[in-house]
Amino acid sequence: MAKAHILVLPFPAQGHVTPLMELSHRLVDHGFEVTFVNTEAHHALVVGALQAAGGTSALAGIHLASISDGVEDDEDRKDISKLVDTYARHMPGHLERLVAEMEAAGRPKVKWLVSDVYAWWSLNVAKRLGIRVASFWPGSAACLAINLKIPKLTEEGLLNNKGWPERDETFQLAPGIPPLHTSQLPWNNVGAPEGQPIIFELFIRTDRLSALAEMVVCNSFHEAEAGAFKLLPHVLPIGPLSSDREFRKPVGQLLPEDTRCLRWLDAQPDGSVVYVAFGSFTVFDPCQFQELALGLELTGRPFLWVVRPNFTTGELSKAWFDEFLARVAGKGMVVSWCPQQQVLAHRAVACFVSHCGWNSTMEGVRNGLPFLCWPYFADQYLDRNYVTDVWRTGLAVSPDADGIVTKEELRSKVEQVVGDAEIKERARVFKDAARRCISEGGSSCENFNRFVNLLSE
Incomplete structure (x- = not known):
């Protein structure tokens, strides 16, 4: 019996596309049908880079699909705050239509959405459509821990309610988690200051993954971030991810590679x-x-x-x-x-x-x-x-x-x-x-098997 049809949805940036494409290859290897959904702009870049490398056959079973991000062609997609604001408003409707179109065309019904945590809006779409949800965290577990502690950091007076630091100091959430100066908070170092409220809202919304996702996995491994995983027992490290040991399977590059x-x-x-x-x-x-x-x-x-x-x-x-x-x-x-x-x-x-x-x-x-x-x-x-x-x-x-x-x-x-x-x-x-973690019996390998078992239900 064929395994489930899974929709994989990254945030539209290279650092988010790559690990989710690696994960998609691993899921295809385990018999799942995967549809990888990029924005139209990134889809065109990925296909262009694949064609330059000899074609899309190396995707080996990953179906590529695209939806509009709502950004006009003459607008700057490097302006992350504008992109975040626009795509959260435009993409939910487009995603619903894509699912309906796939089913109308005879593709198997989508059973699971594996969504980038930063595409939080997609969780609500999945819930409406009766699609089960797992989430993928693309950064360090330490960064996720800091995001989830924003209310506590605000309560303690380190941040104001707009995410800006109230004190000029270095803080540490817990032993083993890197110390971080308040001038280098992740949400305050993305683009122009006027776009910060939109970025801060994006980081705050990461708490929704716990409420709506049945499992959260991330591209890390236990020994690298033991302190962070103590704070995040519900987050399973399945990394370091790779598409295959020989690097033959493409990872969704947005630019052609000079080999x-x-x-x-x-x-x-x-x-x-x-x-x-x-x-x-x-x-x-x-x-x-x-x-x-x-x-x-x-x-x-x-x-x-x-x-x-x-x-x-x-x-x-x-x-x-x-x-x-x-x-x-x-x-x-x-x-x-x-x-x-x-x-x-x-x-x-x-x-x-x-x-x-x-x-x-x-x-x-x-x-x-x-x-x-x-x-x-x-x-x-x-x-x-x-x-x-x-x-x-x-x-x-x-x-x-x-x-x-x-x-x-x-x-x-x-x-x-x-x-x-x-x-x-x-x-x-x-x-x-x-390498021990991703080998047979290692913690990342065991966590990945748990993930596969859940998606197989």
Whole structure:
């Protein structure tokens, strides 16, 4: 008998699409029928990247579907507060219509919705349609714990009722959870301040997952966040997630991957390459971009640097960048996007200069890599504090008085991270712990089996 038809719904951002696509592959492997629902804009990007890589056949049973997010084509989808406001109002009706259209076309009735917690509005849609709900949390368990403690933090006077800090201090929810300064709360570091009320409301609404979801799973593992899971006994870690061990199954990239970098890595010595990538949202001004470039050159080490088309604001001199590329030719490689999981698993990579998005953090941890942390926004400061203060598997860059991470700072920190035997050893220990968790009998493996059993009911 065929297993249930499951609708999988991510929040529209690369860091949310990737882990839910990985989870979808795992569900297909267990016999479920999966329909993966992106916004129309992201659906077009995912399909375009798949076509560039040779087609959609590698999805191996995942059906792709799309609904409108309500954002006009000429509006900025990088404005997260506008996106959150618009899509929460427009997408519920579109999701209902999609379900009806699928059933009218003869597809099996949708039995389960596996929804990103940040797509909280979809839980109400599922309830109306008689669809059972499980939720997926895409970030660290520590971030979820902080979100769920917002009422308590407000009651204690640390926050006002609009989410802004009342005190300038570092706090810690519980032992094992990273300390966090009140200036770096996840909801206060996403876009312009005027959009903060919408973002804060999104974070507050995460409490709805407990009321409406039958199970909550997340892309983490017990040893990484034992302190947070003590506070969240109802949240089951099933990570670190991956689509398959050989990295053959696509993870929903929004940009085409430049796989030439894998051949370039093959030609580099073991443990020599500095890998530099800042995810899909980070933006640098031209001054910081140039300091980063010069800092990589100063290290004298081979480097692989991901530079998205929209990575800088303002005008970066093309002539300057062309001269830089000519100087580092043979020593460094710059790509617009890459198959990051394969890169991080490559024997040549020595360390990961990262924005500390949670997916990237889990991917680096799973491969035993030391980190140089350079957070940009949202929960990335909390993730950095895991790396530097709790796990102690890396260091963080320190901006100067003008907020710039100088080339000398980057060179110095890269050398410290690569040369620290204790950091390397702790990173190796974490790699082993992560792999034990996802192996047969490990805690993440057992939790995933519980999840599959629930979806099979």
